[in-house]
Each structure stands twice: as C-alpha cells, then as structure tokens.
Amino acid sequence: MIVTLARRSLRARLGRSIFTGLAIMAGVAFVAGSFILADSMKATFDNLIDGLTGDIDLEVRSQLTVDSLDAVRDPLPSSLTEQVAAVPGVQVAEAGYARFAQMLDKNGKPVTTQGAPTLGVSWDPDSGLSGVVLKDGRAPNGPGEVAIDKATADRVGYQVGDTIRVVLTNGQQDFTIVGLVGLGNSDGFVGATTVVWDPTSAARWLDSEGTVDTVDIKLADGADVATVQTAIEQVIPERTEVVTGKQLADETKDQVGQIVSIFGTGLLIFALITALVAAFVINNIYNISISQRLRELALMRAIGANGGQVRRLVLAESLVVSVIATLLGMVGGLGVAKALIAAFNAAGGGGFPPTPLVFQPRTAIVAAIVGIGVSVASVLLPSIRASRIPPVAAMRPEVGFSALSLSQRLLRGFVLAGIGLAMFLVGLFVRPGTGPQWGLVTGAGALAIVFGVTTLSAAIARPASRAIGAPVAKLLGVAGRFARDNAARTPRRTARTASALMIGVTLITGAAVFTSSLRDTFGRILEQGTSFDYIVLDTQSFQPLTPEVASRLEALPELSAVSPFRNIRANVGDSTATFTAIDPVAFPQLANLDVTAGSFDAVGATDGVMVFRGAAEDQGVDVGDELAVTWQNGKESTVTVAGLFDDDSLGANWLVSIGLLESVSTQTPTDQFVIAKRADGVEAATARDAIDAAIAEFPQATVQTNNEFVDEQKGQIDSLLFLVTMLLTFAIAFSFFGIAITLALSVFERTREIGLLRAVGMDRRKLRRSVRGEAVIVTLFGALIGIALGLLFGLALSYAVPNNVINGVTIPYGTLAFVLVFAVIAAVVAAMYPAFKASRMNVLDAIATE
Numbered sequence: 046m047i048v049t050l051a052r053r054s055l056r057a058r059l060g061r062s063i064f065t066g067l068a069i070m071a072g073v074a075f076v077a078g079s080f081i082l083a084d085s086m087k088a089t090f091d092n093l094i095d096g097l098t099g100d101i102d103l104e105v106r107s108q109l110t111v112d113s114l115d116a117v118r119d120p121l122p123s124s125l126t127e128q129v130a131a132v133p134g135v136q137v138a139e140a141g142y143a144r145f146a147q148m149l150d151k152n153g154k155p156v157t158t159q160g161a162p163t164l165g166v167s168w169d170p171d172s173g174l175s176g177v178v179l180k181d182g183r184a185p186n187g188p189g190e191v192a193i194d195k196a197t198a199d200r201v202g203y204q205v206g207d208t209i210r211v212v213l214t215n216g217q218q219d220f221t222i223v224g225l226v227g228l229g230n231s232d233g234f235v236g237a238t239t240v241v242w243d244p245t246s247a248a249r250w251l252d253s254e255g256t257v258d259t260v261d262i263k264l265a266d267g268a269d270v271a272t273v274q275t276a277i278e279q280v281i282p283e284r285t286e287v288v289t290g291k292q293l294a295d296e297t298k299d300q301v302g303q304i305v306s307i308f309g310t311g312l313l314i315f316a317l318i319t320a321l322v323a324a325f326v327i328n329n330i331y332n333i334s335i336s337q338r339l340r341e342l343a344l345m346r347a348i349g350a351n352g353g354q355v356r357r358l359v360l361a362e363s364l365v366v367s368v369i370a371t372l373l374g375m376v377g378g379l380g381v382a383k384a385l386i387a388a389f390n391a392a393g394g395g396g397f398p399p400t401p402l403v404f405q406p407r408t409a410i411v412a413a414i415v416g417i418g419v420s421v422a423s424v425l426l427p428s429i430r431a432s433r434i435p436p437v438a439a440m441r442p443e444v445g446f447s448a449l450s451l452s453q454r455l456l457r458g459f460v461l462a463g464i465g466l467a468m469f470l471v472g473l474f475v476r477p478g479t480g481p482q483w484g485l486v487t488g489a490g491a492l493a494i495v496f497g498v499t500t501l502s503a504a505i506a507r508p509a510s511r512a513i514g515a516p517v518a519k520l521l522g523v524a525g526r527f528a529r530d531n532a533a534r535t536p537r538r539t540a541r542t543a544s545a546l547m548i549g550v551t552l553i554t555g556a557a558v559f560t561s562s563l564r565d566t567f568g569r570i571l572e573q574g575t576s577f578d579y580i581v582l583d584t585q586s587f588q589p590l591t592p593e594v595a596s597r598l599e600a601l602p603e604l605s606a607v608s609p610f611r612n613i614r615a616n617v618g619d620s621t622a623t624f625t626a627i628d629p630v631a632f633p634q635l636a637n638l639d640v641t642a643g644s645f646d647a648v649g650a651t652d653g654v655m656v657f658r659g660a661a662e663d664q665g666v667d668v669g670d671e672l673a674v675t676w677q678n679g680k681e682s683t684v685t686v687a688g689l690f691d692d693d694s695l696g697a698n699w700l701v702s703i704g705l706l707e708s709v710s711t712q713t714p715t716d717q718f719v720i721a722k723r724a725d726g727v728e729a730a731t732a733r734d735a736i737d738a739a740i741a742e743f744p745q746a747t748v749q750t751n752n753e754f755v756d757e758q759k760g761q762i763d764s765l766l767f768l769v770t771m772l773l774t775f776a777i778a779f780s781f782f783g784i785a786i787t788l789a790l791s792v793f794e795r796t797r798e799i800g801l802l803r804a805v806g807m808d809r810r811k812l813r814r815s816v817r818g819e820a821v822i823v824t825l826f827g828a829l830i831g832i833a834l835g836l837l838f839g840l841a842l843s844y845a846v847p848n849n850v851i852n853g854v855t856i857p858y859g860t861l862a863f864v865l866v867f868a869v870i871a872a873v874v875a876a877m878y879p880a881f882k883a884s885r886m887n888v889l890d891a892i893a894t895e
Contacts, residue, residue, distance in 0.1 A: 062362075064786045065330050066370035071779060072323035073374025073416040076316040078381025080408040083309025085382060088403045090301045093176075093229050094294050100173050101290040103274055105129055105260040108284045108679045111621045114300055116614040116677045117712045120256035123248070125281065129260050132276050134268035139174050139244070141259040142167040144251040144713060145591060146240040147212035147745050148193065150201045155212070155745040157585040161236035163745075165213070167247035168192070168226070174261045177241065180232060181205055182224035185243050188250070192224035192241040196233025211240055214252045214591040216742040256711075284679040312385075318552065319776040320415045325499075325545040326783030328423035333538060333787065335359065335427045359428035363420055371416030375409065458501030465493025473845040491838065495551065499544045502830055506536035506543075513829075514822045521818050524811040528818030532826075542787045543827025549777035550828050550864060554835020555842065556769045561855040562843045564762040569853075570694040571755045575720075577606075577635040578729070579736060580754045582718035584747045589715035594740050598721055603735040605724040606631035609716035610697070613706050616675040617699075618664055624654070624674075625697035625717075626706035635720045636695060643668040643688025648702050653687035657698040659847070661689055676709045780827075781875040788820055788879035800886060809884035816883050820876035821869055828868040832861055 107119040123140060130138035146165025148156040156163075168177045170184045180195045182205035191211070193203065203209060207222050226241055228234050242250060248257075264273055270289060277287045288296075335342070342355055382402055468490025476483040502509075514529025521528065532539050581594055595609040608628040615624055629648035640655075647653040656666070666672060670686045684701070707714075723732040733748065740746050749757065803812065836856070843854045 062366050064789070065327060066366050066373070068323050068326050068330070068779070068782065068786070069367055069370035069416050069420055070374040070377060071782075072316075072320040072419070073371050073412050074377030074381050075319045076313070076415045077375050077378025077408055077412045078385065079309060079312040079316045080411060081378050081382040081402050081404055082312065082385050083305055084403040084405050084408070085386075085401075086308070087302055087305045090235065090305070091298050093231060093235065094297045094301070100176075100263060101261050101293065102264040102270055103262040103277065103287055103289060104293050105262070105277065105281055105285060105287050106258075108286050109677055110675055110679045111614045111616060111677045113614050113621060113677075114303070115612075117715075118258070119284075119678045119711045120253075120258055120713060121260065121285065122282075123253065123255050123257050125285075126257060126260050128280050129262060129277055132273060132280065134264055134273040134276065135262055136265040136268075137172050137174065137261075137263040139169055139172045139261045139263075140167065140248070140257040141175075141261050142244075142247045142251050142253065143258055145214060145588070145715065146251070147586075147588075148197065148201070148238050148240060149210045149212065149217070149744065151203075153210070153744065155585060156197060156201055156238050158236055158238055158588075160587050161234075161238075163238050163586055163588055164234070165211070165240045165242065165247065165251050167244040167251075168241045169244050172261075172263065174263055176228060177226050178229060180225045180227050182222070185223050185241060185246070187243070188246045189221055190223045190242075190246075191220040192226045193222055194233045194237075194239040194241075195225040195227050196231070197238045198222075198225050199232065211250075212743055212745060213250055215593055218250065315773065315776070317415075318548065318773065319779055320419060322545045322548050322776045322779050322783075324419045324423055325541065325548070326779065326786070327420055328427075329538070329541040329545070329783060330786055331359075331363065331424040331427050332541065353432065356428045356432035359424060359432075360421065363424040363428075364417070367417045367420035370420075371413055374416055375404075375412050378408070378412065379404070454500060454504045458497050458499075458504065460497070461500060462494050462497025465490045465495075465497055469494060469841065473841055494834070494837075495548060498830060498834055499540065499547070502544065502547075502826075503537045503540035506540040506826065507533045509826055510536070510539055510822055513825050514818070517818045517822055521814050522811075523807070524814035525818050527815040528822060531815070531819050532822040538787065539823050539826060542784055542823050543830065545780035545783045546777065546824060546827035546868070547831040547834065549773050549780055550831025550868070551835040551838065552773055553770055553777075553864060554832050554861065555838035556766055556835075557857045557860045558836060558839025558854065559842045559851075560762050560766040560769075561857040561860070562839075562851045562853065564759045565855045566851045566853055567694070567762065568755050568759050570692065571758060572751075574637050574639070574692040574694040575635070575751055575755075576637055576722070577720040577751060578723045578732070579604075579721045580718055580749050580751070581721070581736070581740065581746050582749075583745050584749075584757065586745065588745070589717055590719065590746055591743065592714045592716055594743055594746050595716055595719045597739040598719060598736065601732075601735050601739055603724055603727045603732040604721045606634040606722040607719065608632045608635055608721075609703070609719045610695075611703065611706060611714060611716050613710055613712065614677040617672060620663070622660070622699050623697075624699040624701050624706070626701050626703045627697075629653070629700075629702045631722075632700070635722055637692070638690035638695075639692040640688055640690045643686070645688065645700075647685070647687030648700065652682070652684050652705065653702065654684045654705075655688045655690060655700040656686055657693045658689050658691050659693070660698040661686065678710055678712070680709050682709055777871075781824075781871045784820055784823060784872065785875040785878060787823075788816060788876055789882060803886070812884045813880035816880035817873050817876040820872040820879075824868045824872035824875075825865070828865055832864065 105121065105125065107121060109116055109118050126138050126140045129135060143164055143166050145163060147163045150156050166175075166177075168175050168184065170177075170179065179192070182192065185192050191209065193209065198204065203222055205222055205225060208219055209222050210217050210219050220240075224241075225232075226239070233239075247253075262273075262277075264270065274287050274289070281287065345355060345358075379402055468486050470490070471477065472483045472485075472487030472490055477486065510532040511529060514525070514532060518525035518529045581590065581598070583590060590609075592609065592611075595607060598604060599607045601607075606628075608631040609626075611626040613624050613626065615622055629645045633645045638655075641658065643655070645655060648655055654672070656664075661667065664672065666686050668686050668688060671683050672686065673681065674684055675681050684705075721736070723729065729750075736748050740748070803809075840854055843851045
C-alpha cells in the first residue's frame with residue numbers, strides 16, 4: 046500500500062518531484078564529475094607513462110636525494126653511453142635528451158603553454174625506447190630537420206614541410222618540419238610543446254657540451270635484468286644509479302599522481318560545497334512540501350494509518366526521487382568531466398588524449414552517499430514530524446508543525462555557533478596535531494558555525510525581513526508591503542531559503558578578504574624590498590630562462606647591476622630547502638631584504654649563505670654557524686651562515702652565490718628570472734631599448750619595470766580570487782535555483798490568498814512585483830548574513846597567517862558591493878517564473894482552492 050501511495054503522490058506532484066530531482070542530480074553530477082576526471086587523468090597518464098617506458102629495461106641517471114617535483118638531475122658524461130653499451134647483455138644503449146626548446150609561431154611569437162615545459166628531445170625511431178609515435182610525415186634525420194608534436198601543430202597551424210623557428214639556449218634557429226609526433230595514442234605530450242631531433246642533432250642543438258640526460262637501455266634476448274643491472278653499476282661513476290623500467294614508470298606515475306591528486310582534491314572541495322548547498326535546498330523543499338500536505342497526511346492518520354506508515358510514505362517518495370536523480374547525476378558526471386577536459390584543451394593545455402572516462406566503484410559509492418544519503422537525511426526530520434501529526438490537524442491544518450520557541454532556537458544556535466567558533470579558532474591559532482588534523486578541526490569548526498548561524502537566522506528572520514523589506518515596501522508600494530509581510534510571515538522558511546545562498550556568499554567574502562589582504566601586503570613588501578628597475582621572466586609559459594639572457598644583460602653598459610635567480614634543492618637537517626643562487630656583489634643593489642645580521646660580503650666566498658630569519662630559527666643557527674647540506678645530487682658539503690634577513694618577499698629563504706651552486710652541481714643551468722638596475726645617468730627609455738635589443742632573440746623573455754612586476758603579482762592574486770569565485774558560481778547558482786523553487790512552492794501554497802487579492806483589485810503587475818520583491822528580501826537577508834560571516838572567516842584567516850605573509854587586513858568594499866548588486870539581480874531573475882505563475886492563475890479557481 047505504501048508503494049502505491051508513494052507512486053500516486055509523486056505522480057500528483059510531478060513538477061515538484063522534478064525540481065527536487067534536478068537539485069539532487071546537479072549536486073551528484075559535480076561530485077561524480079570531479080572523481081571521474083581525476084581518475085581518468087591518472088589512468089590516462091599512467092597509460093602514457095607505460096607506453097613511454099614500456100620498452101626500457103634499465104635506465105642510467107644521476108641520483109636525486111630530494112623528493113621534489115621541481116628538482117633537476119645532473120647530466121651524465123656522454124662517454125657513459127658507450128661504456129654502458131659495452132656491458133654484456135645490453136642490446137641498445139641510447140642517450141636521452143630533454144632540455145629547453147621554445148617554438149615560435151608563424152608571426153614570430155612564442156608558442157605558449159599553461160605551465161607545461163617547452164621541450165627539445167631526441168628520438169631514434171629504430172630503437173623503440175622513447176615512446177614517441179609518428180603521426181604524419183617521417184622521422185627527422187639531419188641537423189636542419191625536426192618533428193613537432195601534432196597537438197601544437199594543429200593549434201598553431203604548422204604542417205609537414207613548413208619552416209619553423211625555434212629558440213634555443215644561445216638564440217634562434219630555423220628548421221624544416223618533416224614529421225608530426227605524439228605520445229602513444231595522444232597527439233601531444235600532455236600540454237608540453239615538443240621539438241624532436243635525431244640523437245646526433247639533439248646533442249648539437251640542445252647545447253649538450255659532452256653530456257646526456259639519461260641512458261636508456263634495452264637488453265638482449267634472454268639477458269637477466271638483475272645481472273645486467275649489477276654489471277652496469279660497476280662501470281658508472283659515483284652519485285649515478287641504474288633503475289629498472291618498472292621503477293622508472295612507478296616513480297613517474299607517483300609524481301603525476303601527486304599533481305592529479307591536488308587538482309582532484311581542489312575540484313572535490315568545491316563539489317562538496319555544492320552538495321552542502323543542495324542539502325539545504327532539498328531540506329527546504331521537503332519541509333515546505335510536507336507543510337503543504339498536512340491535511341492529506343492527517344486524513345491518513347484519521348482513517349487508520351499509523352505514524353510509521355506516514356513516515357515510510359514520505360521516505361519512500363524521497364528514496365524514489367533521489368535514486369533516479371542520483372543515477373542521472375552519475376551520467377551527468379561523465380558530461381561534467383568531458384566539459385572540464387574540453388575547457389582544459391581550449392585554454393591551451395592541449396594534448397589530452399581521447400581516452401575513455403574512468404568510472405570506478407568508489408565514484409558510485411560517493412555519488413550515492415551525496416545523492417541518496419543527503420536526500421534521505423534531509424527528509425528524515427520532516428518525515429518524523431509528519432508522522433506525529435494528530436488526526437485533528439485534518440480539520441485544523443493551520444496548526445502545522447510545532448516550532449521551537451524563540452528562546453530554544455537562540456540557545457541552540459548560540460551553543461552550536463559557540464562550539465564551532467572555538468574549534469575554528471583552536472584549529473587556526475593553536476593548530477593541534479599534524480597539518481591534516483588541525484585543518485580538520487578548523488573545517489569542522491567553520492561548518493558548525495554555519496549551522497549555528499543558520500539556526501540563529503530563523504530567530505531573527507522576522508524582524509530582519511521587516512527591516513530589509515522597508516525600502517522595498519516604499520519603492521513598490523502595496524506590492525512591496527505584501528512582499529515584506531510574506532517574507533516575515535514564515536521566518537523559518539525565509540531563513541532556510543537564505544541559508545543556501547549564505548554559504549556561497551560566505552566563502553566568496555572570506556576569500557575576497559583574505560586575497561585582498563594578501564595582495565596588498567605582498568605589494569607593500571615588494572615595493573619596500575625591491576630596488577631593481579627591471580625584471581626579465583617568462584610571463585606566459587612560466588618556464589625558466591636560459592642563462593644567456595643574464596649574460597647579455599650583464600654586458601650592457603646601460604645597466605649597473607644584474608643578478609639571475611637560479612634554484613637548487615637540498616636537504617638541511619630533516620627538511621628539504623630551496624637554495625637560490627644570486628650574484629652576491631650585484632644583488633644588494635637590487636633588493637632590500639632587511640638584513641639584520643651579517644652581510645652579503647661573506648656570500649662571495651664559496652661556502653657563504655644568507656638565511657631568512659624564520660628558516661634560521663627552524664634550524665637553530667645564527668651568523669657564523671656551519672650547516673651540513675646534502676645537495677639534490679647527493680653531494681655533501683658544509684655552508685657557513687653569512688647573515689640573516691627578515692624580508693622573504695622574493696620567495697628566497699636561502700641565498701648562495703652562483704659559484705657555490707656550480708661547485709656542487711652540474712645541473713643544466715636555468716634562471717627563474719633576472720633582475721637589473723639602470724646605470725646612473727641613463728634614461729629609462731634608453732635602458733629599456735638596450736635590454737629589448739640584447740634579448741630580442743629570446744621572445745619568451747618579458748621585460749617589466751618594478752611597478753609592472755608588482756602590479757602583475759597583485760593581478761595573479763586577483764586571478765586566484767576569480768578562479769575561486771568561478772568554482773563557487775555553481776553553488777551560488779544552485780542557491781538561486783533553490784530560491785526559485787521555494788517561491789514557486791510558496792505561490793502554490795498561497796493559491797487561495799492570491800485569488801482573493803486578484804478578486805479585490807490587485808492587478809497582475811503588482812502581483813509579479815510582490816513575488817519579485819519577496820525574492821529580493823530573502824536574497825538580501827542571506828547575502829548580508831553571508832557577508833558578515835565571510836568577514837569573520839576572512840579576518841581570522843588573515844590574522845592566523847604569519848606577518849610576513851599578511852601584515853594588514855584589507856576589506857574589499859567594491860567586491861562586497863558587487864556581491865549585493867549581483868544577488869539582487871539574480872533574485873529578480875530567479876523570481877521571474879514564480880511571479881509569472883502567480884499572475885496567470887485563474888481567479889475563480891484560486892478562490893475555490895482548499
């Protein structure tokens with residue numbers, strides 16, 4: 046009987062069920078899509094890596110003693126290739142190169158990436174060791190021929206037979222494209238632009254100077270891997286290792302997995318926020334729906350149904366809707382994942398292989414928890430309350446649900462918000478346990494605050510609605526007064542509807558306060574801590590520069606000081622640190638790092654290091670102390686602390702000389718950026734022209750003034766806020782979807798009232814204004830609470846970080862004003878359909894409605 050009643054009830058309220066299902070489906074689609082995309086990316090890259098390394102039995106490479114994705118291995122002597130080839134059991138020993146090579150398009154502009162490398166590599170198609178697959182044309186053979194990846198060729202418009210100009214470490218060179226290549230079944234190299242030479246030409250053009258990056262090995266038939274590996278270990282130099290192809294693949298997969306995990310976790314966080322907003326919307330819909338069915342449910346009790354049957358009926362309806370919506374949401378998740386991949390390729394990432402999407406059982410489980418679990422949990426309390434409806438309510442439906450008293454609601458809200466605030470502050474400032482543990486405490490506290498404020502908002506919704514609705518009433522007249530009274534008449538509904546929007550606005554406001562404070566602090570620190578006139582860096586692909594750029598700038602008489610920034614990783618004590626190599630003579634003229642002890646004079650010695658005070662305190666060292674350092678290649682040395690500084694705005698905690706770096710590592714040198722100061726008496730325009738002319742062969746290198754650099758860094762922080770806002774847009778749009786549904790249900794609930802209003806003279810226009818006005822009041826209520834809560838979170842986060850990161854709070858008034866204006870406009874749009882529905886009701890039918 047329950048099944049039959051549930052089916053008939055759903056059929057009778059088909060529109061309401063569809064709206065509820067859409068809310069569930071959208072939340073599930075975003076969550077499932079996040080998992081599908083992350084799993085698909087990992088599977089895709091794993092397949093590519095298997096194809097890339099599948100035919101490699103062993104690889105010789107230099108050691109790396111740090112666990113860092115940006116650490117660069119030292120090259121190997123090219124003579125090692127012949128030594129390895131002579132080892133019994135080795136069939137092929139192939140030298141491998143992977144170094145800087147920047148393509149230019151047909152207009153001479155750099156072909157950029159979204160942060161992926163711009164590579165030049167070697168390829169011997171006969172050995173079959175590289176994983177490169179020819180897509181069109183033939184393999185390059187000779188110093189004037191290249192192949193390029195097909196994804197870049199299609200994006201830029203190159204074809205086989207075209208001439209392409211490539212920027213190399215020492216300048217530009219023209220080549221003929223004889224082939225297009227890819228990696229496995231992909232047309233690209235996972236976002237990297239790739240220029241391919243034959244091994245001999247690669248050694249020439251990639252400035253190998255008698256070195257190779259790796260030696261890849263294929264064994265003879267029947268040779269034992271372990272035996273040959275042991276034999277090779279006897280002929281290779283110290284700090285060099287031999288790894289198996291499987292180990293190489295596993296390491297690469299692990300590195301890629303770390304990146305994919307970060308990306309997937311970020312998407313999942315925003316997906317779960319959307320699911321939380323959906324839970325508020327779904328709970329509100331079911332509460333309103335059950336409130337509107339009081340007479341029906343009470344009549345069931347009057348004719349003999351017990352409370353359990355009523356409860357099972359409501360739960361059965363919810364289960365049917367949520368199961369169908371969850372299944373559709375899982376299918377929608379595939380579409381979300383495809384849309385994100387398309388956006389990635391359209392943004393210039395390119396090269397994402399057309400691999401089938403991966404749908405793991407875990408994704409289905411999580412989707413079911415989000416879709417079915419959240420829905421059933423949302424309807425559980427309303428169903429219990431519905432089961433307790435006394436039969437007498439059939440004759441007095443205005444009795445409705447018993448509500449908490451104002452004092453009880455205030456008490457519960459204050460207790461929950463108080464506990465949450467305590468957890469939030471403890472997590473931020475006390476930070477108990479490990480990072481994940483105090484992060485969990487902080488997140489749980491923030492969530493408790495949100496629920497506490499939601500409870501409190503129902504207690505203040507009536508007076509707040511009247512206060513917010515006062516200007517609406519003045520502006521819209523009679524329609525505005527009806528809007529104000531309708532919002533104030535049902536405070537719990539108004540609060541629940543506004544709560545969904547409140548979450549999104551809270552997060553945007555908190556992020557805006559934090560990023561604005563970070564941007565302004567960073568700008569002030571950069572302005573105070575830098576005295577260079579120019580900085581040269583790659584602002585498009587974010588790749589390091591060839592040292593030739595710094596060398597050409599150092600030769601200019603228009604510049605008085607030039608220093609590159611060159612990084613190397615090392616182990617200091619129990620932690621891994623990034624050492625930045627600079628010119629110790631020029632650097633003090635280019636930056637004001639607030640040196641508090643010692644000086645850069647001692648850095649000129651091969652073992653001197655300037656240390657940021659925070660890093661020095663972590664290591665327990667002071668000026669004159671010696672530190673044992675194990676560099677990324679395994680070489681050990683001792684450095685002496687030459688001085689301490691308090692300003693790390695340039696992102697460098699450990700400063701050493703270029704000479705020290707070159708004495709401990711032979712890694713292929715690349716500079717993160719180069720800074721320079723104009724010579725006395727030289728005009729700014731003259732110096733800029735000289736710099737542009739000196740590095741004209743390196744168009745990827747962008748010259749910026751100090752002010753331009755500071756403004757760009759601020760702009761990158763603004764871009765971060767924009768990205769966060771875009772990812773939260775789905776949750777905010779969802780909240781307005783909930784407002785539209787709530788208003789539509791409210792219109793249905795007030796059918797008789799609307800009919801009476803129309804009968805006594807209210808025209809359709811005023812009725813539409815009334816509905817729109819109510820939407821604006823509810824929206825402003827939620828937005829204002831969200832802004833207040835977001836300010837709390839943003840201020841707390843800003844004060845929690847170290848002063849060298851944020852040393853002053855900035856309130857982004859412009860952003861907050863935009864949020865309010867956008868909310869009002871969106872509210873009017875969300876109310877359009879409910880307003881239209883209300884205005885089109887038949888007056889006589891509406892009056893006759895029970």
